Amino acid sequence: MDKGVVVLGAGGHAKVCVELLLSMGREVAYCIGNDASDVSTCAGIPIIIGDEQLVQLRDQGYEEVFIAIGSNALRMRLAAKATGLGYRLVNAISPRAEISRSAKLGNGIAVMAGAVINAEAVIEDLAIINTGATIDHDCRIGQAVHIAPQSALAGNVSVGAGSFLGIGSKVIPEVSIGGGVTVGAGGVVISDIPARSTAxxxxxxxxxTV
Ligand SMILES: CC(C)(COP(=O)(O)OP(=O)(O)OC[C@H]1O[C@@H](n2cnc3c(N)ncnc32)[C@H](O)[C@@H]1OP(=O)(O)O)[C@@H](O)C(=O)NCCC(=O)NCCS
Known part of the structure; x- marks a missing residue:
């Protein structure tokens, strides 16, 4: 029996991800938050408090988790913890995203409405392709990268693990962006960016660069 997905996170990003999962016809059992507040639900789903809930829910037979945390580093850590407990990472993909049949998607990925992922692009685990972002052919999007809303990556761009491309950023073809990079909102990337830099x-x- 499908016991439903456990969503780790209960903030604004989690709200969007819960609605994505529901729009895919998935059941969402609980959202796990990290501090008690007046808010008891996230997009209509009950919030329970404390990461230790993951262990209890696993013991109750829940097997699938979605990590709905905006911070790339924290998302990676919590995914490692959840998979270590035996959970499977599911994807949350809007029915209104366009994804090429030849694109390859990992696990634990969020793809919001209006996003486009074109031919032979590779999206690794835990990436977020946010509202209206476009990832063109042959792009390689690393683990736990976040491509913010309305960003556009031309063909053959690579983005290293944990990088964040701010809202409305643009990247010309063939550019390589290292891991742990931040590109500011509206930035236009026309040459390679070294790892752990802000541009x-x-x-x-x-x-x-740190
Ligand atoms: C780049 C960013 C991360 C800020 O980084 P930061 O390390 O805190 O940098 P600061 O705010 O101290 O700014 C440093 C300098 O960069 C400039 N700067 C910051 N963001 C900028 C941007 N997006 N475009 C152009 N210049 C920018 C600042 O004006 C400042 O310039 P100064 O030194 O001449 O005064 C942030 O401004 C940004 O663009 N975030 C994107 C948020 C976003 O898209 N969120 C989407 C969520 S879905």
Missing amino acids: VGVPAKVIK
């Missing part, structure tokens, strides 16, 4: 502006310039 902003048009064209995007690196303002810091």
Whole structure:
């Protein structure tokens, strides 16, 4: 019997992900939040508090989890914890996203409404392809990357694990963006960006590297 998906997270991003799962016809059992507040539901789903709930729900027979946490690093950590407990990571994909039949998707991915993923693009585990973002042919989107709403990646762009491309950013073809990079909102990336850098502006310039 389908006991439903456990959603880890209970904030704004989780709300969107719950609605994606429901629009796919999935049952969502609980959202797990991390602090008690006045809010007891997330998109109509009961919130229970504390990551330790994952263990209890696993013991009750829940097997599927979606990590609905915006922070890329935290999403990766919590996914490792959940899979270590034996959960499977499910995808939350809007019926109103366009995904090429030749694109390859990993697990634990969110693809919001209006997103487009074109031919032979590869989207690794835990990535977020947010509302209206477009990922063109042959792009490689690494683990736990977040491509924010209305961003557009031309063909053959690669983005390393844990990177965040801010709202409305654009990337020209063939560019390679390292892991752990932040591209500021509206940035236009026209050349490679080294790992762990923040780049902003048009064209995007690196303002810091850690
Ligand atoms: C880039 C960003 C992450 C800020 O990084 P930060 O390390 O905190 O940088 P600061 O705010 O200290 O800004 C540093 C400099 O970059 C500039 N800057 C920041 N964001 C910028 C942007 N998007 N475009 C152009 N310049 C920007 C600031 O004006 C500042 O310039 P100054 O040093 O000349 O004053 C943030 O501004 C941003 O763009 N976030 C995107 C958020 C988003 O898209 N969220 C979507 C959620 S779905």
